[in-house]
Amino acid sequence: MYGTIIKISIREEHKVRVIAGKAKGRALKAVPGQGTRPTTDKVKEAIFSMIGPYFDGGQALDLFAGTGGLGIEAWSRGIDKVICIDKEKNSIDIIRENVRLVGAEEAIEIYRNDSARAMKALAKRNIQFDLIFLDPPYRIVDMDAWMLQMVELDLVADDATVVVEHDAKIHYPKILNGFEQLRTNQYGDIAVTIYRYAAESDSISNLYSRSEKDE
Numbered sequence: 001m002y003g004t005i006i007k008i009s010i011r012e013e014h015k016v017r018v019i020a021g022k023a024k025g026r027a028l029k030a031v032p033g034q035g036t037r038p039t040t041d042k043v044k045e046a047i048f049s050m051i052g053p054y055f056d057g058g059q060a061l062d063l064f065a066g067t068g069g070l071g072i073e074a075w076s077r078g079i080d081k082v083i084c085i086d087k088e089k090n091s092i093d094i095i096r097e098n099v100r101l102v103g104a105e106e107a108i109e110i111y112r113n114d115s116a117r118a119m120k121a122l123a124k125r126n127i128q129f130d131l132i133f134l135d136p137p138y139r140i141v142d143m144d145a146w147m148l149q150m151v152e153l154d155l156v157a158d159d160a161t162v163v164v165e166h167d168a169k170i171h172y173p174k175i176l177n178g179f180e181q182l183r184t185n186q187y188g189d190i191a192v193t194i195y196r197y198a199a200e201s202d203s204i205s206n207l208y209s210r211s212e213k214d215e
Helices: 041-051 069-076 089-102 115-123 143-152 199-204 210-214
Strands: 059-062 081-086 108-112 129-134 156-167 179-187 190-197
Touching: 041 190, 059 069, 069 081, 069 089, 069 108, 069 129, 081 089, 081 115, 089 108, 115 143, 129 143, 143 156
Parallel strands: 059 081, 059 129, 081 108, 129 156
Antiparallel strands: 156 190, 179 190
């Protein structure tokens, strides 16, 4: 079971909606200002076509949730439970409103917290995620290290899918201590890198340093 979505910059007037599933067609609100990048309908369709359009249950984590569009789309397509994390009050308010609009209050948990602290809090609940969205501010360029931290905290289910959205100038490793890169696609000035996690491959995989990748 796997899947993912990404976010890219759009014009303020662009309308974002749920693309498929039980909430298909529902319009979602965007966070005011330029601080978030809600997912365009076109990109959502492209990503789900690549990864798999629907899910048969499972749990998803959106660690830099923004508008909540990633988690809502995953829930609409069959994910059972979603946890959305964001540290900005404006984002949390919009996520709550969007979750209410689609009627997903019982399925989507929303927390205002720093992402690093949130991961440690989630670890105490013995939760593992089948689907993880990582769309941090572009100044954060070490999502590979964050993925390894998630494994240490036992947050990543075997066969989980992780999607990292990042500046197209940044290149993440193909093999990363249990994570195997499935593909990476570029959309304008951003890129999306998709990983699958397999715990049994830890002993034979390697973490490439960013200095090696840049050579």
